[in-house]
Amino acid sequence: MPAAPEPEILAAFEAAKGFMPPHEGLALYAAAVEAGRLGLPLLEVGTYCGRSTILLADAARRAGVTALTVDHHRGSEEQQPGWDYHDPATVDPEIGLMDTLPTFRRTLHRAGLEDHVVALVGRSPQVAAVWNTPVGLVFVDGGHTDEHASADYEGWAPHLAEGGLLAIHDVFPDPRDEFTGQAPYRVYLRALASGAFTEVSATDSLRVLRRTGAGI
Numbered sequence: 001m002p003a004a005p006e007p008e009i010l011a012a013f014e015a016a017k018g019f020m021p022p023h024e025g026l027a028l029y030a031a032a033v034e035a036g037r038l039g040l041p042l043l044e045v046g047t048y049c050g051r052s053t054i055l056l057a058d059a060a061r062r063a064g065v066t067a068l069t070v071d072h073h074r075g076s077e078e079q080q081p082g083w084d085y086h087d088p089a090t091v092d093p094e095i096g097l098m099d100t101l102p103t104f105r106r107t108l109h110r111a112g113l114e115d116h117v118v119a120l121v122g123r124s125p126q127v128a129a130v131w132n133t134p135v136g137l138v139f140v141d142g143g144h145t146d147e148h149a150s151a152d153y154e155g156w157a158p159h160l161a162e163g164g165l166l167a168i169h170d171v172f173p174d175p176r177d178e179f180t181g182q183a184p185y186r187v188y189l190r191a192l193a194s195g196a197f198t199e200v201s202a203t204d205s206l207r208v209l210r211r212t213g214a215g216i
């Protein structure tokens with residue numbers, strides 16, 4: 001049986017603003033619990049308002065490790081005003097730009113998980129460039145352009161320990177199914193083609209791969 005969150009964690013996840021559907025969230029949670037057994041931090045790229053972070057934070061709590069979540073909190077391309085995924089409530093009226101950090105902090109506080117998460121506020125490649133600790137999970141759910149998805153993979157996959165899990169969201173092999181582009185699918189193909197990763201599970205658009213070799 002894959003590990004499942006307690007009802008109150010599942011309820012907090014389902015109540016949180018964000019983009020992760022429940023069945024994919026459950027698969028992510030199971031992967032995070034498994035990865036937590038390595039005793040290393042669990043890293044997410046793409047915090048947004050903390051919906052998926054709740055799951056990583058609870059898995060981290062179970063494992064006695066820390067969840068790390070990276071976001072500049074200014075939103076991806078498709079979340080900007082005028083685009084399908086824009087939520088006007090995420091705009092800071094004082095500066096007129098998106099700022100999802102306050103909502104993220106409220107989400108974590110309400111879920112009682114603040115102590116298990118370190119929020120890294122900045123551009124993913126910039127944070128990755130100064131990062132120097134192995135992680136047990138890399139969950140890629142940041143920008144969906146080729147530039148951003150590739151940079152997330154190139155920046156963070158090198159920090160993934162042997163046996164650690166690489167989870168990629170929004171992997172759409174069929175272009176008719178995708179809503180935000182196929183860059184995550186291309187990253188998934190690249191990881192498999194590298195020979196460093198072996199597929200563990202596929203749950204709709206969530207793919208989980210294990211590091212079974214060196215490189216990216």
Ligand SMILES: C[S@@+](CC[C@H](N)C(=O)[O-])C[C@H]1O[C@@H](n2cnc3c(N)ncnc32)[C@H](O)[C@@H]1O
Binds near residue numbers: 019048053122125
């Ligand atoms: C699809 S949302 C994440 C959804 C979230 N995981 C959830 O469960 O609701 C993508 C997030 O990635 C962030 N993002 C996009 N490109 C980024 C970059 N280069 N560096 C840091 N964050 C980035 C955006 O600000 C946005 O909050």
